[in-house]
Amino acid sequence: MTSSRTSSRSRLxxxxxxSALFLLILCAAPLALAKPSPALILKLAAGDNDAKxxxxxxxxxxxxxxALPLLxxxxxxxxxxxxxxxxxxxxxxxxxxxxxxxxxPALPENAEDVVTNNRVTLxxxxxxxxxxxxxxxxxxxxxxxxxxxxxxxxxxxxxxxxAQKIEKDPQILDMLRMTQAAAQLHNKxxxxxxxxxETLGTSDDAAMKQLLAGLLDKDGDKFKExxxxxxxxxxxxxxxxxxxxxxxxxxxxxxxxxxxxxxxxLAALGLAITYGLMGVINMAHGELIMIGAYATYxxxxxxHAHFPGLIExxxxxxxxxxxxxSGLIGVLMERLVIKHLYxxxxxxxxxxxxxxxxxxQTVRTFFGAQNVLVENPQWLSGGIQVMSNLILPWNRLAxxxxxxxxxxxxxxILTKTRLGLFVRAVTQNRQMASCVGVATPRIDTVAFGLxxxxxxxxxxxxxxxxxxGPDLGQGYIVDSFMVVxxxxxxxxxxxxxxxxxxxILNKFLEGWAGAVLAKIAVLVFIIVFIQKRPQGLxxxxxxxxxx
Amino acid sequence: xxxxxxxxATAMTIALATAGFATMTASAADTIKVGVLHSLSGTMxxxxxxxxDTVLMAIDEINAKGGLLGKxxxxxxxxxxxxWPLFAEKARQLISNDKxxxxxxxxxxxxxxxxxxxxxxxxxxxxxPVQYEGEELSKNVFYTxxxxxxxxxxxxxxxxxxxxGSAKRFVLLGTDYxxxxxxxxxxxxxxxxxxxxxxxxxxxxxxxxxxxxxTIIAKIKKFSSEGKKTxxxxxxxxxxxxxxxxxxxxxxxxxxDVPVVAFSVGEEELRGVDAKPLVGHLAAWNYFMxxxxxxxxxxxxxxxxxxxxxxxxxxxxxPLTNDPMExxxxxxxxxxxxxxxxxxxxxDKVIAAMAGQTFKAPGGFTSTMDAKNHHLxxxxxxxxxKADGQFKVVWKTPGPIKAQPWxxxxxxxxxxxxxxxxx
Numbered sequence: 025m026t027s028s029r030t031s032s033r034s035r036l037x038x039x040x041x042x043s044a045l046f047l048l049i050l051c052a053a054p055l056a057l058a059k060p061s062p063a064l065i066l067k068l069a070a071g072d073n074d075a076k077x078x079x080x081x082x083x084x085x086x087x088x089x090x091a092l093p094l095l096x097x098x099x100x101x102x103x104x105x106x107x108x109x110x111x112x113x114x115x116x117x118x119x120x121x122x123x124x125x126x127x128x129p130a131l132p133e134n135a136e137d138v139v140t141n142n143r144v145t146l147x148x149x150x151x152x153x154x155x156x157x158x159x160x161x162x163x164x165x166x167x168x169x170x171x172x173x174x175x176x177x178x179x180x181x182x183x184x185x186x187a188q189k190i191e192k193d194p195q196i197l198d199m200l201r202m203t204q205a206a207a208q209l210h211n212k213x214x215x216x217x218x219x220x221x222e223t224l225g226t227s228d229d230a231a232m233k234q235l236l237a238g239l240l241d242k243d244g245d246k247f248k249e250x251x252x253x254x255x256x257x258x259x260x261x262x263x264x265x266x267x268x269x270x271x272x273x274x275x276x277x278x279x280x281x282x283x284x285x286x287x288x289x290l291a292a293l294g295l296a297i298t299y300g301l302m303g304v305i306n307m308a309h310g311e312l313i314m315i316g317a318y319a320t321y322x323x324x325x326x327x328h329a330h331f332p333g334l335i336e337x338x339x340x341x342x343x344x345x346x347x348x349x350s351g352l353i354g355v356l357m358e359r360l361v362i363k364h365l366y367x368x369x370x371x372x373x374x375x376x377x378x379x380x381x382x383x384x385q386t387v388r389t390f391f392g393a394q395n396v397l398v399e400n401p402q403w404l405s406g407g408i409q410v411m412s413n414l415i416l417p418w419n420r421l422a423x424x425x426x427x428x429x430x431x432x433x434x435x436x437i438l439t440k441t442r443l444g445l446f447v448r449a450v451t452q453n454r455q456m457a458s459c460v461g462v463a464t465p466r467i468d469t470v471a472f473g474l475x476x477x478x479x480x481x482x483x484x485x486x487x488x489x490x491x492x493g494p495d496l497g498q499g500y501i502v503d504s505f506m507v508v509x510x511x512x513x514x515x516x517x518x519x520x521x522x523x524x525x526x527x528i529l530n531k532f533l534e535g536w537a538g539a540v541l542a543k544i545a546v547l548v549f550i551i552v553f554i555q556k557r558p559q560g561l562x563x564x565x566x567x568x569x570x571x
Numbered sequence: 572x573x574x575x576x577x578x579x580a581t582a583m584t585i586a587l588a589t590a591g592f593a594t595m596t597a598s599a600a601d602t603i604k605v606g607v608l609h610s611l612s613g614t615m616x617x618x619x620x621x622x623x624d625t626v627l628m629a630i631d632e633i634n635a636k637g638g639l640l641g642k643x644x645x646x647x648x649x650x651x652x653x654x655w656p657l658f659a660e661k662a663r664q665l666i667s668n669d670k671x672x673x674x675x676x677x678x679x680x681x682x683x684x685x686x687x688x689x690x691x692x693x694x695x696x697x698x699x700p701v702q703y704e705g706e707e708l709s710k711n712v713f714y715t716x717x718x719x720x721x722x723x724x725x726x727x728x729x730x731x732x733x734x735x736g737s738a739k740r741f742v743l744l745g746t747d748y749x750x751x752x753x754x755x756x757x758x759x760x761x762x763x764x765x766x767x768x769x770x771x772x773x774x775x776x777x778x779x780x781x782x783x784x785x786t787i788i789a790k791i792k793k794f795s796s797e798g799k800k801t802x803x804x805x806x807x808x809x810x811x812x813x814x815x816x817x818x819x820x821x822x823x824x825x826x827x828d829v830p831v832v833a834f835s836v837g838e839e840e841l842r843g844v845d846a847k848p849l850v851g852h853l854a855a856w857n858y859f860m861x862x863x864x865x866x867x868x869x870x871x872x873x874x875x876x877x878x879x880x881x882x883x884x885x886x887x888x889x890p891l892t893n894d895p896m897e898x899x900x901x902x903x904x905x906x907x908x909x910x911x912x913x914x915x916x917x918x919d920k921v922i923a924a925m926a927g928q929t930f931k932a933p934g935g936f937t938s939t940m941d942a943k944n945h946h947l948x949x950x951x952x953x954x955x956x957k958a959d960g961q962f963k964v965v966w967k968t969p970g971p972i973k974a975q976p977w978x979x980x981x982x983x984x985x986x987x988x989x990x991x992x993x994x
Contacts, residue, residue, distance in 0.1 A: 073734050101963075141955060141965040142851045143734050146827045230796030231828070237798040241739070266797075273793055280785040287783075392884060393612030393650075394620055395810055397843045400817070405845065407821050413792060417821035420785070489817075490782040491810045495613065499780065534786045539777040540747050 060091045062123045068094070069103055069111040069122070069138050076140075080147035084154035085179035094122060095151055098144075104135040147177070154180055157187045162196070169199040173231060176207035202227055206235050217254055225261030228268040229412045236261045272411040277535055278528065283420040285527025286427035287486065289520060291500045292507035293430060294479035296519040298354075298472055300508050301451045304362055305373045308380035309504055310497025312476045315353060316346035316483020317492045318387060321396050336401045339484065346484035347477040353383075354476020358469045366468075380497070387494045395493040404488060419488045426485055430478060431520060437474070438516070447471045451514065506550055512560030522561055602645035603638075603916055605630060606665035608676025608686070613653025614780040614809040618895070619678045621839055621886070622700060623648060625896045626675045628877045629903035639910050647671055653779075653809070655685045662686040666695045672916035673698065673906055675899060679808060680704060680750035687712070694918050698906060700898035702834060702856070704753035705976040706984070710991035711918070713925060714946045715898040715905075717857050718974035719757050723804075725951045726832050726855035727758055729966050730802040731765065736830055739799035740771040742791050745806035747776035754806055754834070760980040771799070781811045784818040792822070795829045803831040812836050816844045819852075826851025826955070837893035838960060842885060846960040856894035857949040858934040859962045870900070870933035892933070901930050901938055901947065936971050943990035946974030 060068075060083060068079040083091045097103040097113040103122070104112045111122040112135060119128040140148065149171050156168035172180065184204040191197045205223035208216050221239075224232045239249045239258040249255050291313060298306045323342040327334050334341070357379060365372045400419060407417035438444035446467045449457040458464050483496070490496070507526060511518030526546060533542035554560075607626045609619035630644045638644055647669045651658040658677065665671045666689065673696040677683040680703050690697045690711040702717035729735040743758060745751025755774055762772060773794050775787055795801035807815055812835070819831065825848075832853040838860050841849075860871065871892055878886035885891075905928045910916055913924035925940050932938040932949075939948045948971035954962030977984040 139963065139965055141734055142736060142826050142830055142853075145851060149827070230792065233796050234798065234800070241799060269793075269796065273789070276789050277786070280783075280789065283785060284783055388612065394616045394884065395813075395843070400845070405821060406848070407823065409823075413796065415822050417785075417818070419821065489814065491617075491780075491813055493612075493616075493810070499782075531786055535790065538775060539781060539787070543778065 060088060060094060065094065065111050065122050066109070068098065069105045070108040073141065073144055076144045077147045080144070080151045081177045081179040084147070084151040084177065085183060087154045087157065087183050089155060091151070092155060095148060095155075097122070098138060098140060099148055099152070101137060101140070103138040104131065105138055106132050106135050150177065150180070154183055157183065158190070162193055165191075165193070165196055166199075169196055169203055173199065173203050173206060173229070176203050178207050178210070181207050202229075202232065206232065209235055209239065214251055214254065217251075218257055221254065221257045221261050225257075225264045227265060229265070230269060233262055233265040233269070236265070269413050272414040275411070276414050277531055279414075279416060279420075281528030281531035282524060283424060283527070284531055285524035286424040287489070288503055288507050288527055289523035290423070290427045290430065290482035290485055291479075292504040292511075292519055292523055293427075293434065294475040294477070294482065295504045295508050296511070296516055297434075297475035297478065299505070300511075300513050300515065300519065301447065302468065302471055302475075303369075303513075304366075304472065305369055305376065306362075306475075307373055307377040307501065308357065308383060308497075309479055310499070310501035311380045311383040312350045312354060312479035312497070313483040313486065313500055314387065314492075314494065314497035315383065316350045316480030317398070317487040317496055318391060318396070318483075319346040319349040319480065320484045320487045321391075321398050321492055324398060336403065339401065339404070339488065342484050342487075343481060346480040348480075350480025350483065351473045351477030354479075355469055355473040357476070358472040362472065363465065363468070380501075384494050384497075391494070393494060395491045398487040398492050400488055423485050423489065426481075430481060434478065435516065443467075443470060506547075509554065510550055510560055512562040515560070515562045518560060518562035601642055603640070603642050603910075604645050604647050604669055604671040606662075606669065606671035606674035606676065607646055607648045608651060608658065608661055608665065608674050609678065610653040610682075611648075611650040614811070615653040615678055615682075617810040617813075617840060617843075618808070618835070621883075621891075621893075622675075622678070622895055622899050624878070624881070624883055624886075625874075625899045626903055627881075628874065629900055631877070632873075633903070633907050639907055640914065640916070651682065655679075655681050658682040658685045659689050662689045662697075663693070666690070666693045671695070672910075673921070675700065675902060677701070678895070679748065680753075681748045683707075683712075684749060696906075696918050696921060698899075698902035700902055701895045704750045704757070705974075705978050706753055706981070708944060708976050708989075708991045710922065710945075712945060713902065713905075713940070714974070714976070715902040716895065717949060717951070718946055718976050719754060719978050720975040721857060721949050721951055721972050722834055722855050723754050723758060724761055724980075725968065726834070726853070726953060727761065727804060729853075729855075729953050730804075730830065730832060734966065736800055736802065738802035738830070739767065740794065740797075740801040741767065741773070742794060742801065742803040743772065743774045743806075744787065744791075744803055745776055746781070746808045746811060747778055748808075750808070751776065751806035755804075757978045757980045758804060760978075760982075764980065777807070777811065779809060779811070782814040784811075784815045785822075787815075788818050788822045788824060791829060792824065801829050803829060805831055805833040806835060807833070808835045812840045813843050816841070816849055820845065820848030823848070826853070832953075837895070838891040838962070839893050839896075841956065841960040842889070842891065844960070846956055847958050849956045850958050852956045853953055853965075854956070854962060855951065855953050856962075857951060858892075858894040858897040858932070859952055859954045859964060860892045861954070861957075861961045862933070862935055862952070862964065864933075864935040866931055867933040867935065870897070897933050898947075901932050905930050905940060938971065941973060944974060944976055945991060946976055947971075948973050 064079050064082060067075045071079065093113065102114045104114055106112065112128065113120045113122050114131060119131050121128065153168035153171040156164050159165050181204060184200055188197060188200050191200060201223060205220035208220040211217050221236065224236055236258045240255055241248045247255060294312065295306065295309045298304050298309065320342040323345045324338045327338045327341060361375050361379065362372060365375060404419040404422055407415040409415050438447060446462050449462055450464050450467050454464060507522045508519055511522030530542055530546050533545050537545065607623050609623045610616050611620050611623060627646055630646050633639060634643050647665060649661040649665060651661045662674065665674055675698045677686065677699050678701050683699055686697065687709055691709060695711060697712045698715060699712055700715050702722045705718045730738040741762060743755040745755060759772055791803060830853055832855060834855060836854050837856060874892050875890040878890045905925065908928050909921050909924040913920040926942045928940040929937050934950060936950050941948060950971050951968045952964050953966040954964050957963050977987040
């Protein structure tokens with residue numbers, strides 16, 4: 025690309041560019057360049073990683089838009105090098121020489137990939153970002169500064185200077201200042217360093233804290249930063265950032281607790297009806313959740329095969345499918361088995377456990393023993409950045425919202441509908457309800473089906489955060505019973521408090537003692553609690569309580 | 572067509588064997604039985620199922636060439652269901668009832684520890700294909716996976732190097748059982764020797780099948796913000812890796828900030844994960860599917876054809892190979908070579924013939940079975956995850972390295988002999 029033009033001018037020009045580049049690498053002089061020189065290209069492609077990073081920093085410092093194709097080729101693994109001399113850019117079938125711009129008929133046999141590791145990738149991102157710094161689009165500039173912030177090189181300082189002069193947006197201006205400070209942390213001049221530390225101390229970004237901590241590093245016995253007062257200032261800066269970060273950490277713990285709580289709640293809600301209200305010890309509850317998850321999987325596949333345009337929204341279609349599938353199985357269970365066993369808890373327990381084994385084996389036979397792949401749609405991936413150190417993932421937020429909706433829906437059904445009235449009547453006093461004309465067996469079936477259907481909804485939600493396999497349900501049956509018993513049998517609101525309480529307790533213990541110990545501690549807590557208060561958190565008082 | 576009908580026959584045999592009719596199939600005299608002991612259900616099925624198929628493919632291949640000692644090989648597949656005591660039970664059944672000549676199996680170290688007494692008591696052979704923590708040397712086991720000095724130590728050295736990001740702080744994250752605990756003990760001692768203090772090391776464990784990694788990721792973020800450059804060493808095993816990597820992506824923990832190097836995550840484990848947010852995270856293995864050489868090309872082609880012919884879920888549409896598959900493949904072939912050399916399937920004769928066996932491995936080097944210590948000499952590769960779930964090799968050893976089953980970083984190991992105790 026270069027030579028045709030440069031040769032038409034004078035050799036001198038190219039020599040000036042050469043030496044300018046050299047100067048740039050050495051002392052980061054602010055210079056505008058016409059094009060990356062052949063030497064720089066070669067250094068980028070054939071040099072070792074040190075050379076590559078150096079070359080990239082030089083390109084970043086020059087912010088030369090003509091380097092863009094080269095950078096893109098490097099980023100896409102489309103840059104090849106032959107014998108450490110010739111640098112080629114591959115674009116589909118087209119092979120171009122990066123230096124001369126000549127097109128080659130085919131890729132030579134001995135062309136090797138230019139391998140970029142994380143270190144080179146980081147420098148590459150910085151180079152890209154440097155090119156974006158002057159983009160007219162605010163969002164592009166914002167992203168560019170954000171990228172540069174992590175590990176800026178001193179070579180880009182002049183560029184940042186320039187960007188600050190033309191930047192109008194106060195937020196980006198602030199970030200530019202921060203980035204410049206970060207880049208100047210190892211400046212030779214003590215005053216510059218001190219100023220940089222002071223600026224960084226006002227940040228609320230964990231990455232800046234890490235940069236400051238770098239100043240306190242020891243190299244053998246000697247500190248890397250020789251000046252005591254600079255180290256002191258860095259320490260103060262770190263403390264200031266830490267105190268700002270603490271709030272995000274606390275909020276994060278509470279959020280993860282609520283998120284786990286919402287999952288426990290969803291898993292337990294169905295059981296709160298079948299066990300809590302109806303008194304059926306349903307050991308197959310976990311499998312109803314598992315069926316819901318598999319229903320989601322099947323829906324995903326069907327939509328993928330027949331309506332690929334709707335694949336992004338398959339969870340919305342999966343919800344009713346999961347509800348109906350699990351609900352139907354629940355109705356069948358009730359009609360065929362449980363109906364005959366009311367009032368015989370031990371037999372119910374054994375029978376439903378048997379059903380759970382049958383369901384697991386059936387799923388294994390049809391879908392195989394391995395986990396199946398339920399994909400997160402794009403809108404449920406990633407998260408929203410609330411604070412510099414707090415990202416709330418979309419899938420967790422969606423599940424919390426969903427759990428809330430299910431709770432509201434269930435409350436409405438139980439309190440506002442005729443069916444809910446009957447269910448409550450039957451739970452409180454079966455004989456009396458029967459006497460006044462409620463068809464108790466029908467109500468039992470419908471209520472059990474409702475509980476099972478809600479378990480199916482839970483399965484659909486769980487499929488977004490956990491592995492879907494035949495054993496999925498077994499992991500949740502103990503948790504579900506724990507929540508319902510702790511909350512107080514026969515009480516819906518108790519279940520909600522118990523689920524959220526257990527979730528938050530578990531997550532705080534996990535942060536403090538690790539996942540394994542936290543699980544044990546929670547179980548011990550529940551055992552002790554149930555010993556002291558067998559009726560659970562909230563007990564129904566009054567004379568209607570079943571003995 | 573003959574080949575296809577043969578494959579069908581084999582598949583039938585396997586189906587029958589799994590169903591528990593093993594004793595009713597062809598009489599034992601005209602075949603050599605080979606045990607396959609991998610979890611086909613439960614938390615480890617994600618990793619182990621494909622190893623079962625790899626053994627079957629290698630056996631098919633040997634049978635197609637006429638079998639061994641004039642006899643066909645007959646696989647006996649059992650499913651220990653990620654249940655460690657069941658491993659021992661199934662191993663005993665394979666050796667005592669089915670009279671297998673050799674067994675290929677196990678992934679987790681806890682399952683290997685569970686079957687070890689059985690193999691020693693009944694003097695049978697086990698080929699173990701997965702990287703592990705060392706600290707073990709049994710005359711009845713051949714370890715075709717990596718010892719710590721062939722995977723864990725080079726990986727951490729890479730993280731500490733300039734190219735790996737000059738990490739100064741380490742999070743050692745694992746599933747709670749013997750392999751991660753021991754590996755982390757070795758790594759902690761190794762890091763001490765490099766001047767990393769306990770303040771800069773965080774160790775965290777989760778139970779098998781753990782699926783909620785929110786707190787752990789938050790902890791890693793906090794730990795990494797407290798000081799110098801941080802890296803995570805993950806020894807998480809089984810299907811927990813899927814929620815772990817999903818959470819990592821959702822929480823935006825980028826490889827350029829906090830690189831994660833994993834020892835039990837390969838192409839197969841990443842199948843169910845969107846790899847785009849994970850680009851740049853690392854894995855250390857002795858083989859990657861992306862390695863370019865003629866042996867590997869042939870290996871991948873063979874596997875793709877096999878997966879298609881046998882309708883292996885997932886692999887029939889998107890065939891993947893990984894390190895433990897390569898190690899399994901090396902194991903079966905080396906065993907076959909040793910049997911040919913010993914002219915017998917007798918355990919002791921095969922053990923003697925195994926010493927010094929070589930095999931041109933898909934990894935691009937000739938793997939040699941050490942003359943004494945039952946481990947392979949293997950090269951080490953470090954790869955970065957690419958957006959398509961494959962790995963880009965960013966570092967490798969110049970050649971194969973000899974395994975050190977007894978780590979020099981564990982003081983009690985001093986003076987232990989580099990060969991199994993003779994009984």
